[in-house]
Amino acid sequence: MLAIISTNLTRRAARTVLTASGIAVGVATIVALLSFTQGLRETAAGLVHLGGSDLGVFQANVADPTASILPEAMVGRLAAQPQIARATPLLLLVEAVRGDPSAIVFGADPRGFFTASLVLTAGRRAGATPGRIMVGERLAAKLKLRVGGSVTVKGRSYTVAGIYHSGIFFEDYGAVMDLAQAQTLSGHAGEETDVVVRLTEGTRAADAAKAIERAFSGVQVITDPQQALRAGANSTLISKAILVIVVIALIVGSISVANTMAMSIMERQGELGLLSTVGWSPTRIALLILGEGVAVSLLGAAAGLLVGVLGGRLLVSALGVSAYVSPSITAWGLGRGLLVGVAIGVLGGIYPAWRVTRMTPLRALAGT
Amino acid sequence: MNAPSGADVVVDDVSKSFGRIAALRGVSLRLKPGEAVAMAGRSGSGKSTLLALIGGLERPDTGRVLIDGQPIWAQPRPARARREVVGFVFQRHLLLGALSARANVEVPLIGAGAHRAARHERAMSLLEEVGLADRAEHLPSELSGGERQRVAVARALANEPRLLLADEPTGALDSVTSERVFDLLFRLRDRLGMTLFVVSYDRSVGDRADRAITLTDGQIDSEHPPAGR
Ligand SMILES: Nc1ncnc2c1ncn2[C@@H]1O[C@H](COP(=O)(O)OP(=O)(O)OP(=O)(O)O)[C@@H](O)[C@H]1O
Numbered sequence: 010m011l012a013i014i015s016t017n018l019t020r021r022a023a024r025t026v027l028t029a030s031g032i033a034v035g036v037a038t039i040v041a042l043l044s045f046t047q048g049l050r051e052t053a054a055g056l057v058h059l060g061g062s063d064l065g066v067f068q069a070n071v072a073d074p075t076a077s078i079l080p081e082a083m084v085g086r087l088a089a090q091p092q093i094a095r096a097t098p099l100l101l102l103v104e105a106v107r108g109d110p111s112a113i114v115f116g117a118d119p120r121g122f123f124t125a126s127l128v129l130t131a132g133r134r135a136g137a138t139p140g141r142i143m144v145g146e147r148l149a150a151k152l153k154l155r156v157g158g159s160v161t162v163k164g165r166s167y168t169v170a171g172i173y174h175s176g177i178f179f180e181d182y183g184a185v186m187d188l189a190q191a192q193t194l195s196g197h198a199g200e201e202t203d204v205v206v207r208l209t210e211g212t213r214a215a216d217a218a219k220a221i222e223r224a225f226s227g228v229q230v231i232t233d234p235q236q237a238l239r240a241g242a243n244s245t246l247i248s249k250a251i252l253v254i255v256v257i258a259l260i261v262g263s264i265s266v267a268n269t270m271a272m273s274i275m276e277r278q279g280e281l282g283l284l285s286t287v288g289w290s291p292t293r294i295a296l297l298i299l300g301e302g303v304a305v306s307l308l309g310a311a312a313g314l315l316v317g318v319l320g321g322r323l324l325v326s327a328l329g330v331s332a333y334v335s336p337s338i339t340a341w342g343l344g345r346g347l348l349v350g351v352a353i354g355v356l357g358g359i360y361p362a363w364r365v366t367r368m369t370p371l372r373a374l375a376g377t
Numbered sequence: 378m379n380a381p382s383g384a385d386v387v388v389d390d391v392s393k394s395f396g397r398i399a400a401l402r403g404v405s406l407r408l409k410p411g412e413a414v415a416m417a418g419r420s421g422s423g424k425s426t427l428l429a430l431i432g433g434l435e436r437p438d439t440g441r442v443l444i445d446g447q448p449i450w451a452q453p454r455p456a457r458a459r460r461e462v463v464g465f466v467f468q469r470h471l472l473l474g475a476l477s478a479r480a481n482v483e484v485p486l487i488g489a490g491a492h493r494a495a496r497h498e499r500a501m502s503l504l505e506e507v508g509l510a511d512r513a514e515h516l517p518s519e520l521s522g523g524e525r526q527r528v529a530v531a532r533a534l535a536n537e538p539r540l541l542l543a544d545e546p547t548g549a550l551d552s553v554t555s556e557r558v559f560d561l562l563f564r565l566r567d568r569l570g571m572t573l574f575v576v577s578y579d580r581s582v583g584d585r586a587d588r589a590i591t592l593t594d595g596q597i598d599s600e601h602p603p604a605g606r
């Protein structure tokens with residue numbers, strides 16, 4: 010049966026390839042977007058545990074967590090909460106570093122646990138000294154910065170006091186300066202982006218999050234990357250886009266498979282009628298047609314997976330977010346692409362398969 | 378090969394219309410087990426329709442077709458009856474062009490769910506039976522018209538049918554090649570004992586058969602024993 014399916018497809022290679030490539034486009038788009046969102050998710054994971062914190066408190070209903078603004082007084086009130094061991098404010102400056110707009114500058118309290126968690130690999134801590142900054146090792150490598158060198162942030166030149174390692178991507182690919190200076194620099198005096206929090210021993214992040222959101226209105230607590238993703242409008246948009254594309258791919262793909270198969274059964278009436286005369290049951294003949302549909306879409310899906318993996322990279326560079334996000338391909342991401350491919354084949358094969366069971370073989374066979 | 382005994386076919390007052398066209402009008406006919414019957418008749422007289430009804434490809438409007446006393450359409454699965462009882466040969470060989478001669482002969486065996494090794498072996502012995510063992514791996518396009526038709530005969534025999542229905546099996550062949558295909562069909566009947574029902578315009582086929590009938594406008598209008606018997 011498989012041999013018959015494969016020979017039927019190879020015999021009309023051009024048509025098979027055309028149908029399959031239609032499906033490939035759909036599957037590729039899905040895989041690319043999925044790998045992109047997976048990348049975003051991993052990025053979000055990095056944003057959630059800044060400074061080795063358990064959770065982050067942000068302003069609610071913002072387009073993207075970096076756009077959050079909280080009053081400075083939040084810190085003290087948060088620190089007073091029983092579940093919270095330590096809290097420290099952060100002000101995130103994005104697109105601020107000359108030479109690499111994707112690097113983030115963290116304005117942080119020099120005495121807070123965020124700054125304390127940085128391990129210096131060269132130089133000294135910047136402390137609250139004006140005009141001093143610490144640079145993460147990845148950013149330092151990228152911009153070829155040394156201790157004593159200078160880096161421009163929002164048009165102002167800062168001297169590199171030290172180079173640090175933290176193990177968290179955004180920190181290593183960013184820079185840390187005194188919170189007060191960052192506030193002045195960005196015109197956010199008395200404000201912060203978020204407050205990162207370490208919980209007391211034995212407190213569950215989810216419980217603490219609920220308590221905090223109850224105690225303070227207008228804030229959202231982000232404890233896991235999923236949530237960080239949802240907090241960003243971009244990623245919500247992408248998830249919706251994926252859904253739409255899946256639906257479109259299913260509809261367009263299955264119509265194209267159905268069309269190809271319907272054409273092919275009309276041409277092969279004699280052959281299919283013959284299968285019926287040699288005692289193939291209608292079910293088996295229908296399965297043959299369905300199998301052909303699925304085989305075509307599997308071919309398309311396989312090609313689509315390949316293209317999608319490459320496309321994920323393109324998407325990332327096209328959106329200019331390559332430093333924040335690297336596309337991440339997961340088995341489940343590929344699996345979903347493949348599932349869509351199979352679903353297209355099955356959906357597209359059902360109608361022609363049903364048609365075949367309705368065909369009476371007599372005319373086709375007797376044909377003189 | 379085990380010799381399957383022939384099927385006993387009773388066509389009982391069968392009529393079949395396609396829209397306003399009455400293809401068969403009250404046809405009754407008996408094919409005794411192992412009998413070879415030839416049918417002639419003008420184009421459009423209903424020959425193919427009668428064959429399709431006997432083989433369970435079409436359902437009669439009225440009347441019954443009994444094979445070994447069983448109405449073929451009363452069975453839950455007519456496909457199964459076709460598979461187990463009936464073999465068809467058509468004017469067009471209808472071989473699957475992408476498959477070798479051997480694979481084509483295996484197609485009915487796939488339908489019957491036979492295992493690969495068994496299929497292979499049976500297909501080879503059938504090709505030997507029709508004298509094409511050495512062409513087993515050739516594609517239909519690499520065979521002559523007569524050879525293709527012999528492959529089609531081998532395919533029809535794959536499930537050891539007790540009834541072989543041939544609809545102008547040599548309609549597309551020249552007379553010498555035709556002769557060889559008919560030789561094959563009658564020889565197989567003699568050896569395997571199946572019931573054979575052949576549609577052919579060819580008078581000589583009527584002569585070789587045990588009985589010849591003529592169909593006119595959907596009715597059997599003459600039944601005559603062949604000359605010299
Ligand atoms: N599926 C069908 N739909 C409509 N009309 C049909 C169908 N099958 C057969 N007919 C009609 O029934 C009549 C008998 O057809 P049939 O094919 O049985 O004739 P035949 O004797 O085999 O002719 P030929 O010698 O040309 O093969 C014809 O008029 C044909 O047009």
Ligand SMILES: [Mg+2]
Pocket residue numbers: 375377424425426544
């Ligand atoms: Mg005919």
